[in-house]
Amino acid sequence: MNYVNDVSPMHRAPENLALWLPKRGRKFEAGPAPYTRPGANELVVRTRAIGLNLVDGIPGFAYRLVVPWLTFPAVVGGDVAGEVVAVGPGVDRFTVGDRVLGHALGLERSQNRAAEGAFQHYVILMAHVVSPIPDSLSFQQAAVLPLQLSTAASGMFQHDGLGLDLPTADPADRGETVLVWGGSTGVGSNAIQLARNAGYRVVATASPRNFDYLHSLGAAAAIDRNSSEAVDELVAAIGEVPLAGSLAIGNGSLPKVMRVAARAPGTKRVSCAAPGLVTRMLALRAPRGVYVSSIWGGSLKDNEVGPAIYTDFLPTALATGAYRAEPEAEVVGHGLEAIPAGLGRLRDGVSAKKLVVTV
Structure with missing residues (x-):
């Protein structure tokens, strides 16, 4: 794969694809999305696996209660595993090509932008809620962690x-x-x-x-x-x-x-x-x-707990086996178009498993 370190605006931006939520209560729609370059203390990650969470597929009326600030059209999703393709100013823990997992924060009131939602090929992540993963950990298993962790x-x-x-x-x-x-x-x-x-x-x-x-x-x-x-x-x-x-x-x-x-x-x-x-x-x-x-x-993005977990603890704990990516990942499809059916299955209930879509 040709990695793109596009900190410089001279580089041509990759083509991006996202699973859009056009309005509250509307169905997901796959379509083109802008590619956003990383800002200070941000990364761009090429998504390879996405974990599914109940908050990603709640009915439209529930969005008004849980995330009333969310602007539409939106790209949601919180669990990402993939490869770093770009780093922004101030990021010194990661280089292009690193395998990582991260908590996508597009649903947060302070963020609230489609570029930070997990349901797309290229996602912006805040560097202090990203962890490198060892070669022994697959992308699909790594994707079970972020939001739950x-x-x-x-x-x-x-x-x-x-x-x-x-x-x-x-x-x-x-x-x-x-x-x-x-x-x-x-x-x-x-x-x-x-x-x-x-x-x-x-x-x-x-x-x-x-x-x-x-x-x-x-x-x-x-x-x-x-x-x-x-x-x-x-x-x-x-x-x-x-x-x-x-x-x-x-x-x-x-x-x-x-x-x-x-x-x-x-x-x-x-x-x-x-x-x-x-x-x-x-x-x-x-x-x-x-x-x-x-x-x-x-909320840990705004206090000492975020970097304490993702920077100080998790990288070494995953590498040494002191911490396991659990529960077991169950891949329920490939491609962004597989996400809606996966969310439907999640609403039916799962036990001791995490549903994941590869991308």
């Missing part, structure tokens, strides 16, 4: 979330427990690994068929999320190793996690991955002393 990290490490200590290459045992309700989800899979790499013991929930998967990620105990005694079983599993914080992931998780946090020793802080309005409404019924915060995955 960012969401878990934002909820766990930001000061307005759980405020946990950051992961390191050689974590000390902190003598505290992190509860992850929804451990087999994409966010949960990353939360378990991040917590373990930060030195915390993990207790998590899932369906029994995924217990071995949770243990392989580092969970010390796995509890059936569908058990009528799940709250009691979690309190018992936490035991006397106090909570450092709790994550509520998945429909119906927050009320149960709040009950566990109220009863177990340790911190009463809970971070919830549900939409902000839902979290705020449910938090009105939190037991006394339990504090609930809402998670927004893209």
Whole structure:
């Protein structure tokens, strides 16, 4: 492949193709898109694999609630893996040809531009939410990480979330427990690994068929999320190793996690991955002393957590095997035109997998 380092305006821009969302509630349409040159602290990546997330395919009315600022026509999508084709001023961690994964931030209020949406051949990424990937990691497997990793990290490490200590290459045992309700989800899979790499013991929930998967990620105990005694079983599993914080992931998780946090020793802080309005409404019924915060995955771009994860931790952790790109990628098609059908399948529900489209 001929890589293009187009920092200089003298270079001819490559032809770009995107999957456009013309208006709220309209169907996706594939078509030409402008090629945007990188600005300061930005990269251009030639997309090779795209991970699919529920937020990418929400109905038009839901866009008004979740991302009311989004301007149309839009290019959405958050998960990218591919090759660097251009670097902007101030970028010294990457060179043309590097294999990377990155969190595309086009949906963010502060960004809100089609050039930063993942559903296209050439995407602008902010350099501090991009990580190199080892040759042993395929693009399709790398694409499972970005948004789910960012969401878990934002909820766990930001000061307005759980405020946990950051992961390191050689974590000390902190003598505290992190509860992850929804451990087999994409966010949960990353939360378990991040917590373990930060030195915390993990207790998590899932369906029994995924217990071995949770243990392989580092969970010390796995509890059936569908058990009528799940709250009691979690309190018992936490035991006397106090909570450092709790994550509520998945429909119906927050009320149960709040009950566990109220009863177990340790911190009463809970971070919830549900939409902000839902979290705020449910938090009105939190037991006394339990504090609930809402998670927004893209928020780490604006604080120390973004570079701490993508620059300081993830590159070495992936290269050494201390961190796995999980859950397993399932390729559901090739080309941007395969994305809408993949999103339809995602809405039907998947377990311990991440749907990916290659490009």
